[in-house]
Amino acid sequence: MVSTNVQAEISFGGFTRFIFDGKQKSLMVTLDNEGDAPALVQSLLHWGDQDQVRDLPMVVNKPLLLIPAHGKASLTIFYQGVGLPSDRESFFLLSVMQVPEKPRQENNIQIALQHNLKLIFRPKLPGSxxxxxxxxxxxxxxxxxxxxxxxxxxxxxxxxxxxxxxxxxxxxxxxxxxxxxxxxxxxxxxxxxxxxxxxxxxxxxxxxxxxxxxxxxxxxx
The missing domain is CATH 2.60.40.10 (Immunoglobulins)
Incomplete structure:
Protein backbone atom coordinates (compact mmCIF):
# COMPACT_ATOMS: atom_id res chain seq x y z
CA MET A 1 0.00 0.00 0.00
CA VAL A 2 1.32 3.44 -0.97
CA SER A 3 -0.27 6.66 0.26
CA THR A 4 0.08 10.12 -1.23
CA ASN A 5 0.10 13.57 0.31
CA VAL A 6 -0.73 16.42 -2.06
CA GLN A 7 -0.03 19.98 -0.94
CA ALA A 8 -2.12 22.60 -2.75
CA GLU A 9 -2.62 25.37 -0.22
CA ILE A 10 -1.02 28.24 -2.14
CA SER A 11 -3.28 30.80 -3.84
CA PHE A 12 -2.82 34.20 -5.47
CA GLY A 13 -5.76 36.27 -4.32
CA GLY A 14 -7.94 34.97 -7.14
CA PHE A 15 -5.52 36.08 -9.89
CA THR A 16 -4.48 33.76 -12.72
CA ARG A 17 -2.55 36.41 -14.64
CA PHE A 18 -0.61 39.57 -13.92
CA ILE A 19 -0.03 42.71 -16.00
CA PHE A 20 3.38 44.34 -15.62
CA ASP A 21 2.83 48.01 -16.49
CA GLY A 22 5.82 49.18 -18.51
CA LYS A 23 5.77 52.53 -16.70
CA GLN A 24 6.83 50.70 -13.53
CA LYS A 25 10.17 49.06 -12.79
CA SER A 26 8.77 46.25 -10.67
CA LEU A 27 5.67 44.15 -10.00
CA MET A 28 4.76 42.68 -6.61
CA VAL A 29 2.91 39.35 -6.41
CA THR A 30 1.25 38.27 -3.16
CA LEU A 31 1.02 34.58 -2.20
CA ASP A 32 -1.45 33.24 0.35
CA ASN A 33 -0.87 30.05 2.33
CA GLU A 34 -4.30 28.65 3.14
CA GLY A 35 -2.89 25.53 4.79
CA ASP A 36 -2.40 24.62 8.43
CA ALA A 37 1.39 24.30 8.12
CA PRO A 38 4.19 26.59 6.86
CA ALA A 39 4.88 26.30 3.12
CA LEU A 40 8.21 26.56 1.30
CA VAL A 41 7.58 27.94 -2.18
CA GLN A 42 9.89 28.13 -5.20
CA SER A 43 9.22 30.72 -7.92
CA LEU A 44 10.77 30.85 -11.38
CA LEU A 45 10.18 33.10 -14.38
CA HIS A 46 10.25 31.81 -17.98
CA TRP A 47 9.53 33.11 -21.44
CA GLY A 48 5.92 32.32 -22.36
CA ASP A 49 6.72 31.12 -25.87
CA GLN A 50 8.79 28.13 -26.94
CA ASP A 51 12.03 30.09 -27.30
CA GLN A 52 13.67 29.52 -23.92
CA VAL A 53 17.23 30.22 -25.11
CA ARG A 54 17.07 34.02 -24.98
CA ASP A 55 18.40 35.89 -21.98
CA LEU A 56 15.66 36.84 -19.55
CA PRO A 57 15.57 40.61 -18.84
CA MET A 58 13.57 40.08 -15.64
CA VAL A 59 14.38 38.58 -12.26
CA VAL A 60 12.43 37.35 -9.22
CA ASN A 61 13.87 38.80 -6.03
CA LYS A 62 12.84 35.90 -3.77
CA PRO A 63 13.04 32.57 -5.65
CA LEU A 64 12.42 30.79 -2.32
CA LEU A 65 9.79 31.88 0.19
CA LEU A 66 8.74 30.40 3.51
CA ILE A 67 5.10 31.36 4.14
CA PRO A 68 3.63 30.80 7.61
CA ALA A 69 0.42 28.84 8.07
CA HIS A 70 -2.59 30.95 7.06
CA GLY A 71 -0.16 33.75 6.25
CA LYS A 72 0.96 35.84 3.32
CA ALA A 73 4.24 36.63 1.62
CA SER A 74 5.19 38.58 -1.47
CA LEU A 75 7.79 38.43 -4.20
CA THR A 76 8.82 41.19 -6.56
CA ILE A 77 9.63 40.89 -10.25
CA PHE A 78 12.11 43.47 -11.56
CA TYR A 79 12.66 44.53 -15.17
CA GLN A 80 16.14 45.76 -16.07
CA GLY A 81 14.67 48.40 -18.39
CA VAL A 82 16.01 47.04 -21.69
CA GLY A 83 15.59 43.83 -23.64
CA LEU A 84 11.86 43.90 -24.40
CA PRO A 85 10.12 45.49 -27.42
CA SER A 86 8.39 48.81 -26.85
CA ASP A 87 5.82 48.38 -29.65
CA ARG A 88 4.07 45.23 -28.36
CA GLU A 89 3.43 43.12 -25.27
CA SER A 90 5.78 40.39 -24.08
CA PHE A 91 4.59 37.11 -22.56
CA PHE A 92 6.11 35.25 -19.60
CA LEU A 93 5.15 32.40 -17.28
CA LEU A 94 5.61 32.67 -13.53
CA SER A 95 5.97 29.12 -12.21
CA VAL A 96 5.24 28.73 -8.50
CA MET A 97 5.78 25.35 -6.85
CA GLN A 98 5.30 24.36 -3.24
CA VAL A 99 8.29 22.28 -2.13
CA PRO A 100 6.90 19.16 -0.39
CA GLU A 101 8.01 18.18 3.08
CA LYS A 102 10.18 15.13 3.61
CA PRO A 103 7.92 12.06 3.95
CA ARG A 104 7.33 11.19 7.58
CA GLN A 105 6.30 7.62 6.85
CA GLU A 106 7.65 4.86 4.65
CA ASN A 107 5.93 4.20 1.31
CA ASN A 108 4.63 7.77 1.27
CA ILE A 109 4.75 9.73 -2.00
CA GLN A 110 4.94 13.52 -1.89
CA ILE A 111 3.51 15.27 -4.95
CA ALA A 112 4.47 18.87 -5.68
CA LEU A 113 1.92 20.87 -7.65
CA GLN A 114 3.14 23.69 -9.88
CA HIS A 115 1.10 26.78 -10.76
CA ASN A 116 1.88 28.45 -14.10
CA LEU A 117 0.63 32.04 -14.04
CA LYS A 118 0.64 34.29 -17.08
CA LEU A 119 2.66 37.47 -16.84
CA ILE A 120 2.21 40.10 -19.55
CA PHE A 121 4.68 42.97 -19.83
CA ARG A 122 2.81 45.91 -21.33
CA PRO A 123 4.74 48.97 -22.49
CA LYS A 124 2.91 52.17 -23.35
CA LEU A 125 0.74 51.14 -26.32
CA PRO A 126 -1.97 52.80 -28.40
CA GLY A 127 -5.58 51.79 -27.81
CA SER A 128 -6.64 49.14 -25.32
Missing part, protein backbone atom coordinates in the same frame (compact mmCIF):
# COMPACT_ATOMS: atom_id res chain seq x y z
CA UNK A 129 -7.07 45.40 -25.01
CA UNK A 130 -10.78 45.79 -25.76
CA UNK A 131 -9.99 47.80 -28.90
CA UNK A 132 -7.68 45.01 -30.04
CA UNK A 133 -10.44 42.45 -29.61
CA UNK A 134 -12.84 44.51 -31.72
CA UNK A 135 -10.29 44.52 -34.55
CA UNK A 136 -9.63 40.76 -34.44
CA UNK A 137 -10.37 39.53 -37.96
CA UNK A 138 -11.64 36.03 -38.82
CA UNK A 139 -11.65 34.57 -42.35
CA UNK A 140 -11.65 31.09 -43.92
CA UNK A 141 -8.11 29.72 -44.05
CA UNK A 142 -6.89 29.72 -47.67
CA UNK A 143 -4.52 26.79 -47.09
CA UNK A 144 -6.81 24.46 -45.14
CA UNK A 145 -10.01 22.48 -45.82
CA UNK A 146 -13.47 23.87 -44.94
CA UNK A 147 -13.96 24.34 -41.24
CA UNK A 148 -10.57 26.01 -40.69
CA UNK A 149 -10.39 29.73 -40.01
CA UNK A 150 -7.58 32.23 -39.76
CA UNK A 151 -7.65 34.76 -36.91
CA UNK A 152 -5.53 37.84 -37.61
CA UNK A 153 -4.42 40.00 -34.71
CA UNK A 154 -3.15 43.32 -36.05
CA UNK A 155 -2.79 44.81 -32.57
CA UNK A 156 0.20 44.98 -30.17
CA UNK A 157 -1.75 43.03 -27.52
CA UNK A 158 -1.91 39.32 -26.68
CA UNK A 159 -5.47 38.02 -27.06
CA UNK A 160 -6.56 35.02 -24.96
CA UNK A 161 -9.70 33.13 -26.01
CA UNK A 162 -11.39 30.10 -24.46
CA UNK A 163 -14.22 27.74 -25.48
CA UNK A 164 -13.87 28.70 -29.15
CA UNK A 165 -16.65 27.01 -31.13
CA UNK A 166 -17.94 27.03 -34.71
CA UNK A 167 -21.69 27.23 -35.32
CA UNK A 168 -24.05 27.38 -38.25
CA UNK A 169 -26.47 30.25 -38.81
CA UNK A 170 -29.06 28.53 -36.63
CA UNK A 171 -26.62 28.37 -33.71
CA UNK A 172 -25.91 24.63 -33.92
CA UNK A 173 -22.37 23.63 -32.97
CA UNK A 174 -19.99 22.00 -35.43
CA UNK A 175 -17.35 19.76 -33.89
CA UNK A 176 -15.71 20.22 -30.48
CA UNK A 177 -14.87 23.55 -28.90
CA UNK A 178 -11.21 24.55 -28.62
CA UNK A 179 -10.60 25.09 -24.91
CA UNK A 180 -7.85 27.69 -25.06
CA UNK A 181 -5.83 29.67 -27.55
CA UNK A 182 -3.57 32.71 -27.34
CA UNK A 183 -2.91 34.95 -30.33
CA UNK A 184 0.36 36.89 -30.23
CA UNK A 185 0.63 40.54 -31.31
CA UNK A 186 0.84 41.18 -35.06
CA UNK A 187 0.32 37.52 -35.89
CA UNK A 188 -2.23 35.05 -37.22
CA UNK A 189 -3.59 31.85 -35.71
CA UNK A 190 -5.13 29.03 -37.75
CA UNK A 191 -8.15 27.62 -35.94
CA UNK A 192 -9.07 24.03 -36.74
CA UNK A 193 -12.00 22.72 -34.71
CA UNK A 194 -11.88 18.93 -34.16
CA UNK A 195 -14.81 17.19 -35.83
CA UNK A 196 -15.87 20.13 -38.02
CA UNK A 197 -15.16 19.92 -41.75
CA UNK A 198 -17.67 22.38 -43.17
CA UNK A 199 -17.96 26.13 -43.43
CA UNK A 200 -19.48 27.81 -40.38
CA UNK A 201 -21.75 30.81 -40.01
CA UNK A 202 -20.63 31.95 -36.57
CA UNK A 203 -17.73 31.78 -34.17
CA UNK A 204 -18.48 31.88 -30.44
CA UNK A 205 -15.83 32.25 -27.78
CA UNK A 206 -14.97 33.79 -24.42
CA UNK A 207 -12.42 36.56 -24.18
CA UNK A 208 -10.21 36.74 -21.07
CA UNK A 209 -9.74 40.27 -19.72
CA UNK A 210 -6.82 41.59 -17.68
CA UNK A 211 -8.64 40.62 -14.49
CA UNK A 212 -9.02 37.01 -15.68
CA UNK A 213 -12.78 37.29 -16.21
CA UNK A 214 -14.25 35.49 -19.24
CA UNK A 215 -16.57 37.55 -21.46
CA UNK A 216 -18.76 35.71 -23.99
CA UNK A 217 -18.74 36.93 -27.60
CA UNK A 218 -20.20 35.78 -30.88
CA UNK A 219 -19.47 37.01 -34.40
CA UNK A 220 -20.95 36.26 -37.82
CA UNK A 221 -18.65 35.01 -40.53
Missing amino acids: LEDALEKLHWAPSPKAPPGAYLARNDSPYYLTLTEVALRDRAGNSCGEAVEHLMIAPFSSYELQVPGCSKAAGQIAYKFISDSGIAHARQIDL
Whole structure:
Protein backbone atom coordinates (compact mmCIF):
# COMPACT_ATOMS: atom_id res chain seq x y z
CA MET A 1 0.00 0.00 0.00
CA VAL A 2 1.32 3.44 -0.97
CA SER A 3 -0.27 6.66 0.26
CA THR A 4 0.08 10.12 -1.23
CA ASN A 5 0.10 13.57 0.31
CA VAL A 6 -0.73 16.42 -2.06
CA GLN A 7 -0.03 19.98 -0.94
CA ALA A 8 -2.12 22.60 -2.75
CA GLU A 9 -2.62 25.37 -0.22
CA ILE A 10 -1.02 28.24 -2.14
CA SER A 11 -3.28 30.80 -3.84
CA PHE A 12 -2.82 34.20 -5.47
CA GLY A 13 -5.76 36.27 -4.32
CA GLY A 14 -7.94 34.97 -7.14
CA PHE A 15 -5.52 36.08 -9.89
CA THR A 16 -4.48 33.76 -12.72
CA ARG A 17 -2.55 36.41 -14.64
CA PHE A 18 -0.61 39.57 -13.92
CA ILE A 19 -0.03 42.71 -16.00
CA PHE A 20 3.38 44.34 -15.62
CA ASP A 21 2.83 48.01 -16.49
CA GLY A 22 5.82 49.18 -18.51
CA LYS A 23 5.77 52.53 -16.70
CA GLN A 24 6.83 50.70 -13.53
CA LYS A 25 10.17 49.06 -12.79
CA SER A 26 8.77 46.25 -10.67
CA LEU A 27 5.67 44.15 -10.00
CA MET A 28 4.76 42.68 -6.61
CA VAL A 29 2.91 39.35 -6.41
CA THR A 30 1.25 38.27 -3.16
CA LEU A 31 1.02 34.58 -2.20
CA ASP A 32 -1.45 33.24 0.35
CA ASN A 33 -0.87 30.05 2.33
CA GLU A 34 -4.30 28.65 3.14
CA GLY A 35 -2.89 25.53 4.79
CA ASP A 36 -2.40 24.62 8.43
CA ALA A 37 1.39 24.30 8.12
CA PRO A 38 4.19 26.59 6.86
CA ALA A 39 4.88 26.30 3.12
CA LEU A 40 8.21 26.56 1.30
CA VAL A 41 7.58 27.94 -2.18
CA GLN A 42 9.89 28.13 -5.20
CA SER A 43 9.22 30.72 -7.92
CA LEU A 44 10.77 30.85 -11.38
CA LEU A 45 10.18 33.10 -14.38
CA HIS A 46 10.25 31.81 -17.98
CA TRP A 47 9.53 33.11 -21.44
CA GLY A 48 5.92 32.32 -22.36
CA ASP A 49 6.72 31.12 -25.87
CA GLN A 50 8.79 28.13 -26.94
CA ASP A 51 12.03 30.09 -27.30
CA GLN A 52 13.67 29.52 -23.92
CA VAL A 53 17.23 30.22 -25.11
CA ARG A 54 17.07 34.02 -24.98
CA ASP A 55 18.40 35.89 -21.98
CA LEU A 56 15.66 36.84 -19.55
CA PRO A 57 15.57 40.61 -18.84
CA MET A 58 13.57 40.08 -15.64
CA VAL A 59 14.38 38.58 -12.26
CA VAL A 60 12.43 37.35 -9.22
CA ASN A 61 13.87 38.80 -6.03
CA LYS A 62 12.84 35.90 -3.77
CA PRO A 63 13.04 32.57 -5.65
CA LEU A 64 12.42 30.79 -2.32
CA LEU A 65 9.79 31.88 0.19
CA LEU A 66 8.74 30.40 3.51
CA ILE A 67 5.10 31.36 4.14
CA PRO A 68 3.63 30.80 7.61
CA ALA A 69 0.42 28.84 8.07
CA HIS A 70 -2.59 30.95 7.06
CA GLY A 71 -0.16 33.75 6.25
CA LYS A 72 0.96 35.84 3.32
CA ALA A 73 4.24 36.63 1.62
CA SER A 74 5.19 38.58 -1.47
CA LEU A 75 7.79 38.43 -4.20
CA THR A 76 8.82 41.19 -6.56
CA ILE A 77 9.63 40.89 -10.25
CA PHE A 78 12.11 43.47 -11.56
CA TYR A 79 12.66 44.53 -15.17
CA GLN A 80 16.14 45.76 -16.07
CA GLY A 81 14.67 48.40 -18.39
CA VAL A 82 16.01 47.04 -21.69
CA GLY A 83 15.59 43.83 -23.64
CA LEU A 84 11.86 43.90 -24.40
CA PRO A 85 10.12 45.49 -27.42
CA SER A 86 8.39 48.81 -26.85
CA ASP A 87 5.82 48.38 -29.65
CA ARG A 88 4.07 45.23 -28.36
CA GLU A 89 3.43 43.12 -25.27
CA SER A 90 5.78 40.39 -24.08
CA PHE A 91 4.59 37.11 -22.56
CA PHE A 92 6.11 35.25 -19.60
CA LEU A 93 5.15 32.40 -17.28
CA LEU A 94 5.61 32.67 -13.53
CA SER A 95 5.97 29.12 -12.21
CA VAL A 96 5.24 28.73 -8.50
CA MET A 97 5.78 25.35 -6.85
CA GLN A 98 5.30 24.36 -3.24
CA VAL A 99 8.29 22.28 -2.13
CA PRO A 100 6.90 19.16 -0.39
CA GLU A 101 8.01 18.18 3.08
CA LYS A 102 10.18 15.13 3.61
CA PRO A 103 7.92 12.06 3.95
CA ARG A 104 7.33 11.19 7.58
CA GLN A 105 6.30 7.62 6.85
CA GLU A 106 7.65 4.86 4.65
CA ASN A 107 5.93 4.20 1.31
CA ASN A 108 4.63 7.77 1.27
CA ILE A 109 4.75 9.73 -2.00
CA GLN A 110 4.94 13.52 -1.89
CA ILE A 111 3.51 15.27 -4.95
CA ALA A 112 4.47 18.87 -5.68
CA LEU A 113 1.92 20.87 -7.65
CA GLN A 114 3.14 23.69 -9.88
CA HIS A 115 1.10 26.78 -10.76
CA ASN A 116 1.88 28.45 -14.10
CA LEU A 117 0.63 32.04 -14.04
CA LYS A 118 0.64 34.29 -17.08
CA LEU A 119 2.66 37.47 -16.84
CA ILE A 120 2.21 40.10 -19.55
CA PHE A 121 4.68 42.97 -19.83
CA ARG A 122 2.81 45.91 -21.33
CA PRO A 123 4.74 48.97 -22.49
CA LYS A 124 2.91 52.17 -23.35
CA LEU A 125 0.74 51.14 -26.32
CA PRO A 126 -1.97 52.80 -28.40
CA GLY A 127 -5.58 51.79 -27.81
CA SER A 128 -6.64 49.14 -25.32
CA LEU A 129 -7.07 45.40 -25.01
CA GLU A 130 -10.78 45.79 -25.76
CA ASP A 131 -9.99 47.80 -28.90
CA ALA A 132 -7.68 45.01 -30.04
CA LEU A 133 -10.44 42.45 -29.61
CA GLU A 134 -12.84 44.51 -31.72
CA LYS A 135 -10.29 44.52 -34.55
CA LEU A 136 -9.63 40.76 -34.44
CA HIS A 137 -10.37 39.53 -37.96
CA TRP A 138 -11.64 36.03 -38.82
CA ALA A 139 -11.65 34.57 -42.35
CA PRO A 140 -11.65 31.09 -43.92
CA SER A 141 -8.11 29.72 -44.05
CA PRO A 142 -6.89 29.72 -47.67
CA LYS A 143 -4.52 26.79 -47.09
CA ALA A 144 -6.81 24.46 -45.14
CA PRO A 145 -10.01 22.48 -45.82
CA PRO A 146 -13.47 23.87 -44.94
CA GLY A 147 -13.96 24.34 -41.24
CA ALA A 148 -10.57 26.01 -40.69
CA TYR A 149 -10.39 29.73 -40.01
CA LEU A 150 -7.58 32.23 -39.76
CA ALA A 151 -7.65 34.76 -36.91
CA ARG A 152 -5.53 37.84 -37.61
CA ASN A 153 -4.42 40.00 -34.71
CA ASP A 154 -3.15 43.32 -36.05
CA SER A 155 -2.79 44.81 -32.57
CA PRO A 156 0.20 44.98 -30.17
CA TYR A 157 -1.75 43.03 -27.52
CA TYR A 158 -1.91 39.32 -26.68
CA LEU A 159 -5.47 38.02 -27.06
CA THR A 160 -6.56 35.02 -24.96
CA LEU A 161 -9.70 33.13 -26.01
CA THR A 162 -11.39 30.10 -24.46
CA GLU A 163 -14.22 27.74 -25.48
CA VAL A 164 -13.87 28.70 -29.15
CA ALA A 165 -16.65 27.01 -31.13
CA LEU A 166 -17.94 27.03 -34.71
CA ARG A 167 -21.69 27.23 -35.32
CA ASP A 168 -24.05 27.38 -38.25
CA ARG A 169 -26.47 30.25 -38.81
CA ALA A 170 -29.06 28.53 -36.63
CA GLY A 171 -26.62 28.37 -33.71
CA ASN A 172 -25.91 24.63 -33.92
CA SER A 173 -22.37 23.63 -32.97
CA CYS A 174 -19.99 22.00 -35.43
CA GLY A 175 -17.35 19.76 -33.89
CA GLU A 176 -15.71 20.22 -30.48
CA ALA A 177 -14.87 23.55 -28.90
CA VAL A 178 -11.21 24.55 -28.62
CA GLU A 179 -10.60 25.09 -24.91
CA HIS A 180 -7.85 27.69 -25.06
CA LEU A 181 -5.83 29.67 -27.55
CA MET A 182 -3.57 32.71 -27.34
CA ILE A 183 -2.91 34.95 -30.33
CA ALA A 184 0.36 36.89 -30.23
CA PRO A 185 0.63 40.54 -31.31
CA PHE A 186 0.84 41.18 -35.06
CA SER A 187 0.32 37.52 -35.89
CA SER A 188 -2.23 35.05 -37.22
CA TYR A 189 -3.59 31.85 -35.71
CA GLU A 190 -5.13 29.03 -37.75
CA LEU A 191 -8.15 27.62 -35.94
CA GLN A 192 -9.07 24.03 -36.74
CA VAL A 193 -12.00 22.72 -34.71
CA PRO A 194 -11.88 18.93 -34.16
CA GLY A 195 -14.81 17.19 -35.83
CA CYS A 196 -15.87 20.13 -38.02
CA SER A 197 -15.16 19.92 -41.75
CA LYS A 198 -17.67 22.38 -43.17
CA ALA A 199 -17.96 26.13 -43.43
CA ALA A 200 -19.48 27.81 -40.38
CA GLY A 201 -21.75 30.81 -40.01
CA GLN A 202 -20.63 31.95 -36.57
CA ILE A 203 -17.73 31.78 -34.17
CA ALA A 204 -18.48 31.88 -30.44
CA TYR A 205 -15.83 32.25 -27.78
CA LYS A 206 -14.97 33.79 -24.42
CA PHE A 207 -12.42 36.56 -24.18
CA ILE A 208 -10.21 36.74 -21.07
CA SER A 209 -9.74 40.27 -19.72
CA ASP A 210 -6.82 41.59 -17.68
CA SER A 211 -8.64 40.62 -14.49
CA GLY A 212 -9.02 37.01 -15.68
CA ILE A 213 -12.78 37.29 -16.21
CA ALA A 214 -14.25 35.49 -19.24
CA HIS A 215 -16.57 37.55 -21.46
CA ALA A 216 -18.76 35.71 -23.99
CA ARG A 217 -18.74 36.93 -27.60
CA GLN A 218 -20.20 35.78 -30.88
CA ILE A 219 -19.47 37.01 -34.40
CA ASP A 220 -20.95 36.26 -37.82
CA LEU A 221 -18.65 35.01 -40.53
